[in-house]
Amino acid sequence: MTGPEAMAAPLLEVSGLCVSYGKVEALHGIDLAVPAGTIVTVIGPNGAGKTTLLSAIMGLLPARGAISLEGRPQRRVEIEQMVAAGLNLVPEKRELFGEMSVEDNLLLGAFQRYRSGHRDQAASMEEVYGLFPRLKERRHQLAATLSGGERQMLALGRALMAKPRLLLLDEPSLGLAPRIVKEIFLIIAELRRRGVAILLVEQNARAALQTADYAYVLETGQVVLAGPARELADDPRVVESYLGLGRK
Ligand SMILES: Nc1ncnc2c1ncn2[C@@H]1O[C@H](COP(=O)(O)OP(=O)(O)OP(=O)(O)O)[C@@H](O)[C@H]1O
Numbered sequence: 001m002t003g004p005e006a007m008a009a010p011l012l013e014v015s016g017l018c019v020s021y022g023k024v025e026a027l028h029g030i031d032l033a034v035p036a037g038t039i040v041t042v043i044g045p046n047g048a049g050k051t052t053l054l055s056a057i058m059g060l061l062p063a064r065g066a067i068s069l070e071g072r073p074q075r076r077v078e079i080e081q082m083v084a085a086g087l088n089l090v091p092e093k094r095e096l097f098g099e100m101s102v103e104d105n106l107l108l109g110a111f112q113r114y115r116s117g118h119r120d121q122a123a124s125m126e127e128v129y130g131l132f133p134r135l136k137e138r139r140h141q142l143a144a145t146l147s148g149g150e151r152q153m154l155a156l157g158r159a160l161m162a163k164p165r166l167l168l169l170d171e172p173s174l175g176l177a178p179r180i181v182k183e184i185f186l187i188i189a190e191l192r193r194r195g196v197a198i199l200l201v202e203q204n205a206r207a208a209l210q211t212a213d214y215a216y217v218l219e220t221g222q223v224v225l226a227g228p229a230r231e232l233a234d235d236p237r238v239v240e241s242y243l244g245l246g247r248k
Pocket residue numbers: 021026044045046047048049050051052053
């Protein structure tokens with residue numbers, strides 16, 4: 001790459017990130033970058049620290065180390081600041097309000113933005129419904145009545161209502177049927193086309209490496225491998241541990 005893009009600082013840069021739960025350190029100095037408009041995936045086994053990493057970036061857990069957005073070190077890594085800066089997290093458990101309608105769950109996603117003076121929820125809602133026509137059909141239903149796939153779509157849609165520049169996705173394919181997993185990954189690729197950067201934590205390493213631009217392998221709180229996703233998909237260590245027979 002030549003020109004100004006080559007010089008631009010990544011949208012998100014994490015360096016030397018350490019997180020402890022009590023006396024136990026779960027992340028031991030993570031370095032990671034997400035350039036604007038790219039999909040970066042983090043794969044690794046259960047307990048490697050993937051969820052902890054996303055929570056620390058969102059300011060949901062105290063961390064040591066540095067987090068920069070477009071080259072600017074963030075002095076206060078707190079949830080409100082990070083949302084205001086254009087980050088949004090879709091947590092593994094989706095955390096919807098089951099007793100509220102689909103539409104009201106979406107509106108909650110726009111709350112922070114609305115509060116800061118943006119009055120464009122209707123347009124955001126139509127955009128979300130364009131991506132997920134099934135949510136439009138079900139907009140008056142209670143979220144609790146949705147299928148697993150629809151819940152994941154609603155969780156994604158709710159995060160998109162805040163118009164994020166960077167979405168942090170924690171295991172978006174977890175527990176979903178293969179057909180729905182495919183749909184979710186197509187949506188993730190579509191979001192990149194629309195200019196949203198994505199930091200994707202996944203156990204489905206095959207689908208994640210096929211979709212992402214760049215990948216990190218996290219094991220016991222450390223980055224053990226990193227590189228372009230296509231190269232990592234051919235790396236014998238990744239093939240053996242994450243893409244072997246019997247793995248989807
Ligand atoms: N609230 C907590 N208190 C204490 N230890 C925790 C807590 N949350 C996570 N841990 C520990 O921190 C480590 C990293 O956990 P984390 O959930 O981030 O891993 P993960 O890669 O997301 O795994 P999974 O895919 O199973 O969610 C694990 O050893 C876990 O047991």
